[in-house]
Amino acid sequence: MSTLIIIKIIIILVIFAITLFIAMYSTYAERKIAAVMQDRIGPNRAGPWGILQPLADGGKMFFKEDFIPAFANKKLFIIAPGIAMFTALMTSAIIPWGGSITIWGQTFDLQVADVDIGILYILGVVSIGVYGIMIGGWASNNKYSLFGAVRSSSQMISYELAMGLSILAVIMTTGSLSLKDIVEAQDGGKWNVFYQPLACLLFIVCAFAECNRAPFDLAECESELIGGYHTEYGSMKLGFFLFAEYINMFISSAIISTLFFGGYNFPFMHDLGLSSNALTIVGTLVFFAKICFFIFFFMWVRWTLPRFRYDQLMHLGWKTLIPLAVFNLMLTGGIMLLRDLF
Amino acid sequence: MDNLQKNITENKAVDNFDNKLSTLNLGPTHPATHGIFQNVLKMDGERIHSSEQTLGYIHRAFEKIAERRPYNQIRPLTDRLNYCSSPINNIGWDMTVEKLIGIEIPKRVDYLRVIIMELARIADHLICNSVIAVDTGALTGFTYVFQERERIYEIFEEICGARLTTNIGRIGGFERDFNETANKKLKLFLKEFPKRFKDFETLLCRNRIFMDRIINVGPISAERALNYGFTGPNLRAAGIDYDVRAMNPYSSYQDFEFKIPVGENGDTFDRFMVRQEEIKQSLSIINQAMDMMPEGPYHADVPEFYLPPKTDVYTKMEALIYHFKIIMGETKVPEGEVYFSVEGANGELGYYLISDGGRSPYRLHFRRPCFIYYQAFSEMIKGALLSDAIVTMSSMNVIAGELDA
Numbered sequence: 001m002s003t004l005i006i007i008k009i010i011i012i013l014v015i016f017a018i019t020l021f022i023a024m025y026s027t028y029a030e031r032k033i034a035a036v037m038q039d040r041i042g043p044n045r046a047g048p049w050g051i052l053q054p055l056a057d058g059g060k061m062f063f064k065e066d067f068i069p070a071f072a073n074k075k076l077f078i079i080a081p082g083i084a085m086f087t088a089l090m091t092s093a094i095i096p097w098g099g100s101i102t103i104w105g106q107t108f109d110l111q112v113a114d115v116d117i118g119i120l121y122i123l124g125v126v127s128i129g130v131y132g133i134m135i136g137g138w139a140s141n142n143k144y145s146l147f148g149a150v151r152s153s154s155q156m157i158s159y160e161l162a163m164g165l166s167i168l169a170v171i172m173t174t175g176s177l178s179l180k181d182i183v184e185a186q187d188g189g190k191w192n193v194f195y196q197p198l199a200c201l202l203f204i205v206c207a208f209a210e211c212n213r214a215p216f217d218l219a220e221c222e223s224e225l226i227g228g229y230h231t232e233y234g235s236m237k238l239g240f241f242l243f244a245e246y247i248n249m250f251i252s253s254a255i256i257s258t259l260f261f262g263g264y265n266f267p268f269m270h271d272l273g274l275s276s277n278a279l280t281i282v283g284t285l286v287f288f289a290k291i292c293f294f295i296f297f298f299m300w301v302r303w304t305l306p307r308f309r310y311d312q313l314m315h316l317g318w319k320t321l322i323p324l325a326v327f328n329l330m331l332t333g334g335i336m337l338l339r340d341l342f
Numbered sequence: 343m344d345n346l347q348k349n350i351t352e353n354k355a356v357d358n359f360d361n362k363l364s365t366l367n368l369g370p371t372h373p374a375t376h377g378i379f380q381n382v383l384k385m386d387g388e389r390i391h392s393s394e395q396t397l398g399y400i401h402r403a404f405e406k407i408a409e410r411r412p413y414n415q416i417r418p419l420t421d422r423l424n425y426c427s428s429p430i431n432n433i434g435w436d437m438t439v440e441k442l443i444g445i446e447i448p449k450r451v452d453y454l455r456v457i458i459m460e461l462a463r464i465a466d467h468l469i470c471n472s473v474i475a476v477d478t479g480a481l482t483g484f485t486y487v488f489q490e491r492e493r494i495y496e497i498f499e500e501i502c503g504a505r506l507t508t509n510i511g512r513i514g515g516f517e518r519d520f521n522e523t524a525n526k527k528l529k530l531f532l533k534e535f536p537k538r539f540k541d542f543e544t545l546l547c548r549n550r551i552f553m554d555r556i557i558n559v560g561p562i563s564a565e566r567a568l569n570y571g572f573t574g575p576n577l578r579a580a581g582i583d584y585d586v587r588a589m590n591p592y593s594s595y596q597d598f599e600f601k602i603p604v605g606e607n608g609d610t611f612d613r614f615m616v617r618q619e620e621i622k623q624s625l626s627i628i629n630q631a632m633d634m635m636p637e638g639p640y641h642a643d644v645p646e647f648y649l650p651p652k653t654d655v656y657t658k659m660e661a662l663i664y665h666f667k668i669i670m671g672e673t674k675v676p677e678g679e680v681y682f683s684v685e686g687a688n689g690e691l692g693y694y695l696i697s698d699g700g701r702s703p704y705r706l707h708f709r710r711p712c713f714i715y716y717q718a719f720s721e722m723i724k725g726a727l728l729s730d731a732i733v734t735m736s737s738m739n740v741i742a743g744e745l746d747a
Binding site: 038039143223307310311 | 364366372373374388475476477478479480481482485486489545549551552554555727728729730732
């Protein structure tokens with residue numbers, strides 16, 4: 001029992017560190033990728049190729065004045081970035097990072113908690129995430145912040161519906177809410193993306209919206225709302241908001257890979273003749289490669305597309321995505337029924 | 343103090359949510375206003391109920407300053423009107439003075455001027471269109487065309503030594519001829535620009551989100567546009583083919599073949615597309631001017647207005663006298679009243695000049711198209727969303743320097 005606890009604590013710490021590390025270097029990657037796409041050079045002053053840039057940014061954030069506007073609600077103003085960061089970090093608990101690993105005769109899963117309600121947990125935690133933005137926007141006592149907060153909350157509520165419905169199709173085919181089971185079911189190249197392409201597309205679109213990333217970045221919307229919900233924020237509080245966005249992006253990429261792209265599975269993995277432990281390690285690396293690809297995809301889209309207008313966003317959410325998700329659900333149900341009958 | 347207190351509470355009563363309208367200050371310093379002007383918007387949620395514009399934040403009294411300056415020294419003031427295409431302003435001013443004095447300009451100067459002005463027009467339109475995209479959130483196209491704008495500025499740099507506020511040209515022609523490097527850079531630009539420009543166009547025009555953001559946004563009818571006194575691309579987007587270059591040709595524009603693109607609805611999409619097409623037409627004009635470039639002097643023979651070369655100043659008495667008189671602003675100009683207009687990058691840029699024969703203008707008025715567009719802004723964004731207002735603003739290409747003068 002005690003070894004189990006120690007192993008779990010180690011896994012938690014490692015995942016925590018990896019999450020922060022990837023989020024940190026996502027900021028660097030974003031700037032470099034944006035630079036490549038825009039024919040620029042990007043950060044190259046701090047360290048070789050600018051790889052120390054995230055540390056420099058973090059240091060800058062810490063040493064800035066911790067300013068709170070005079071008419072802001074002080075308590076909520078401080079709590080809001082905390083909520084954003086907290087919910088962003090919580091989601092990583094149930095993602096299966098790899099298969100099981102055997103050390104000294106004991107087998108452990110590379111997952112903090114294999115919760116039976118896996119997907120519901122994700123949806124629940126993500127829903128709490130909107131509080132960070134809403135409270136931050138409201139507590140700043142600034143109209144631009146409030147606009148950002150209102151836009152963001154209505155956007156998240158609308159897109160959560162389509163997101164939930166698109167996942168439902170996957171749950172129907174897998175028959176389990178546990179992410180571990182969903183990954184196991186995709187073993188041997190049977191990735192959900194081939195069976196549920198529409199659900200995959202819908203989920204990716206909604207994931208963009210949930211992360212407040214372009215083309216759905218109406219909450220920050222630099223050209224209209226200055227900074228949106230974090231207009232009044234500075235120093236590390238702003239850093240928390242920005243960091244939470246990158247963590248969300250990382251987790252979203254992990255969930256997209258898990259649900260639709262086989263998680264830590266890769267084609268022909270059983271034909272390689274690797275031992276179980278080696279296979280797990282390779283699988284984990286493959287999983288991170290998939291995650292990195294989706295993080296790149298997030299950035300690729302951001303630096304290509306303009307953002308939606310508020311009403312167009314709502315139209316897309318309610319009039320296009322939700323009907324499509326319902327249609328997909330009915331199609332999946334219909335096919336499953338036919339398969340059972342014949 | 344009591345009165346002040348009363349006002350404050352009264353305003354608060356209007357602002358509260360029972361009244362459903364809230365006030366939003368868009369500007370004077372806001373990332374989307376591209377300059378310093380304030381819009382006080384009455385908002386019903388995201389929708390603009392009504393708006394009120396304030397201007398004058400960077401008013402520098404150019405018209406008054408011009409009354410104290412010799413004619414040669416007014417050109418730097420015009421740089422700072424529409425600073426995205428200052429060569430057009432500079433050359434427009436030179437031509438106004440030439441019209442007042444009645445100077446015969448060599449053909450070569452006309453053609454050189456046309457090249458410079460069309461380059462400036464391309465630079466200005468590139469900024470405007472890429473900034474529309476930036477305001478919708480697409481930053482990448484902006485960086486593509488900014489590199490091309492950089493090349494244009496390098497050409498200006500070769501010709502006059504400056505980039506943004508060029509102070510290009512002199513009364514009667516140019517300070518010096520295009521040098522070898524300038525010609526080389528110009529040819530390279532003409533060769534490579536169309537490809538990059540096509541990248542930019544396909545990036546945006548084939549993008550559904552961008553089209554949705556600009557189609558039917560901030561429209562103005564041809565009638566209203568004419569009533570306000572619109573000119574330039576904004577009027578042509580509304581469907582009226584008025585272009586000073588064609589209606590009242592100056593600087594030998596009659597020698598060139600070019601089309602005047604017109605829109606239909608006067609919305610942001612039309613304004614965007616008209617500018618895109620004008621860039622292509624400007625390219626064609628530059629190509630024609632390069633091909634048909636006549637030989638001849640690069641300035642008119644007007645010793646009393648055109649600075650003599652330095653070698654002559656040191657060796658010849660007349661040159662020294664003229665040099666002294668021009669620098670001190672002591673050359674006489676005839677009495678008279680002239681209006682001269684050029685097709686600026688964003689509209690008819692007019693100079694109304696009254697001279698009483700003194701060393702400075704008696705009165706000089708700039709007809710600034712931005713000032714006119716901005717009057718219509720309130721009408722154009724009424725009932726639109728906040729995002730639309732910002733895109734409309736950038737598509738009209740209102741430039742603070744020209745708005746306030």
